[in-house]
Amino acid sequence: MTEAAPRAPRPMSASLVRMTELVMPNDTNPHGTLSGGRLMHWMDLAGAMAAMRHARRRVVTVAIDEVVFHAPLPQGYMVLLEAQLTHVGTTSMEVRVDVHGENPVTGESSHTTTAHLVFVALEDGKPVPVPGLLPESDAEKALHERARQRRIRRLELRAAHED
Numbered sequence: 001m002t003e004a005a006p007r008a009p010r011p012m013s014a015s016l017v018r019m020t021e022l023v024m025p026n027d028t029n030p031h032g033t034l035s036g037g038r039l040m041h042w043m044d045l046a047g048a049m050a051a052m053r054h055a056r057r058r059v060v061t062v063a064i065d066e067v068v069f070h071a072p073l074p075q076g077y078m079v080l081l082e083a084q085l086t087h088v089g090t091t092s093m094e095v096r097v098d099v100h101g102e103n104p105v106t107g108e109s110s111h112t113t114t115a116h117l118v119f120v121a122l123e124d125g126k127p128v129p130v131p132g133l134l135p136e137s138d139a140e141k142a143l144h145e146r147a148r149q150r151r152i153r154r155l156e157l158r159a160a161h162e163d
C-alpha cells in the first residue's frame, strides 16, 4: 500500500451517482432484452464513478458480490442506475448499485437488481488510503452496518482462498 496522508471523512451522500441508459438494439440478447453483460458493465461504471467521487482517485474493481437479475429489460426501456458508497476500509470502498427499469411510454418502473461492488483506489498502480465515510441518516447507518458485515465475510473468504 502506498503511504498517503489520510483525508477528512466525507458524507455518504456526497458521492451518489445517478446514471440513465436506454436499451438499444446493440445492448440486447437474442430475446430482445438487455444482456446481463451490458448491465454489469453499466453497474461497474456507475459504481466506479461513485468510488472515484469519494476517493478523488482512479479506482479498479476488485470484487463483485452475487448479482441476481429479477426482471428482463426490453429494448426501448430506460435503465436507471444509482450508486452509493456504503463502506470504506483503508484503500477499498464498497458501493451499492441499484437498478430500475422504466417503460418510457407508461412511466411504469420496476426494480431489476441490486449488487455490491468493491473498488480499490490506486496511485502509481498501488492501493492508496481513501477518506473515511460518514453515514448520517438512520437508513445510511443501517446500510453502513450491513456493509461492514459483508466486508468481514469477504475478507474471511479471501483468506480461505489464499490457504
Ligand SMILES: CC(C)(COP(=O)(O)OP(=O)(O)OC[C@H]1O[C@@H](n2cnc3c(N)ncnc32)[C@H](O)[C@@H]1OP(=O)(O)O)[C@@H](O)C(=O)NCCC(=O)NCCS
Pocket (backbone or CB within 6 Å): 001, 059, 060, 061, 062, 063, 088, 089, 090, 091, 092, 093, 118, 120, 125, 126, 127, 154, 155, 158
Ligand atoms: C486491486 C489490487 C490492486 C489489490 O491488490 P492487493 O495486492 O490485493 O492489495 P491489498 O492486499 O493491499 O488489498 C487492497 C484492498 O483490496 C481489498 N481486497 C483485496 N482482495 C479483495 C477481495 N477478493 N475481496 C474484497 N476486497 C479485497 C483488501 O481488503 C484491501 O482493502 P483495505 O485496504 O480497505 O483493507 C489487485 O488485486 C488488482 O490489481 N486486481 C485487479 C483489478 C482489476 O484489474 N480489475 C478489473 C478492471 S477495473
